[in-house]
Amino acid sequence: MSMELMVKAMKTKVGNPLRKLVLIKLADNASDQGECWPSYQHIADQCEIDRSTVRKHIKQLEMQGLVRIENREGPKGNSSNLYRITLCRPVGPNSTPVGPESTGVGPQPTGGVGPESTRTSHSFEPVTELVEQAVAAAPLAKKKAPKFDPLTCKPINVSEQTWADWCQHRREIGKRLTKTTCERQAKTLAGHHSPDAVINQSISNGWTGLFPEKVLPGAQPGQRRNGPDFNDTSWRHDTSDDL
Structure with a gap:
């Protein structure tokens, strides 16, 4: 988990609440270099949304210039996506304005994914920031005054x-x-x-x-x-x- 990316993702405007949640989840999985490779199903389970919805919002995040997707070939011919969270200014005609300008999140490593790598895999820690903010913003329930006898x-x-x-x-x-x-x-x-x-x-x-x-x-x-x-x-x- 990269706390720096989590903070940046929270401050970034993406134009859609579910897309914002997907971005925060990617930041929750990412290393300090902004790399992660969670599956669509993992993100869907953590965000409690459909797998197809995850695919759609990640594609939109890529179009907005917030995430870069790299396809990786596995040892058995299978492939998985590597996500690099950039949080730079959006590009394209359909982009939604985002937060403060950023030129990236530091140098991108070119090494493998072995123990010496700084990358992190799936993080099963819940995204608690949104929940904590919602609880803090919720008004305190008014206590009912006791009936006079x-x-x-x-x-x-x-x-x-x-x-x-x-x-x-x-x-x-x-x-x-x-x-x-x-x-x-x-x-x-x-x-x-x-x-x-x-x-x-x-x-x-x-x-x-x-x-x-x-x-x-x-x-x-x-x-x-x-x-x-x-x-x-x-x-x-x-x-x-x-x-």
Whole structure:
């Protein structure tokens, strides 16, 4: 693997994302002199694309002047391609503009492919640079705020059962308690002689608010008024401010 070529390949514009991936894979296999000879199938497996697609993009890279292809005859008459990554300016009418101008990647060795050669064969190390960049660019998932539970905001001078009844009443009438509402109602009930009676009265009358001034001293904390006494005309008060 040539890290210098990998960096240059990442900065080179080739006009196609798959072609860019093939170029990076060639750089991943290449020596510092820019030589490599991976098979079409190896590149296709590593890039997760078709073999024919690899052939097409390597041919296009050659037309753009980014790669030079040399055919090699094997000892048994078979042949394979040797790729020299040049990353020079593109040539030809169909070329796509690429990155900064380069005159090559150093002297080209003419030796064989034995142990003394500086060439490298297939590299099975994954191309992690693209993955790392994608992960870095991905926005962090927003954490969902926990749902507010009004039972946790019970005023200190109200019994647990009465406050639970009040929370249930507000849910039933479609007026769920919020943190701000709970804090405001706690201030309203602070120092009252019978806060439970204030809440029970609002529940009995179907009110959405709490009205401490409507509960007289001496009222029982657990006392609820289920309905008005029609023989007592004192219940006929103006309720315009109860809602």
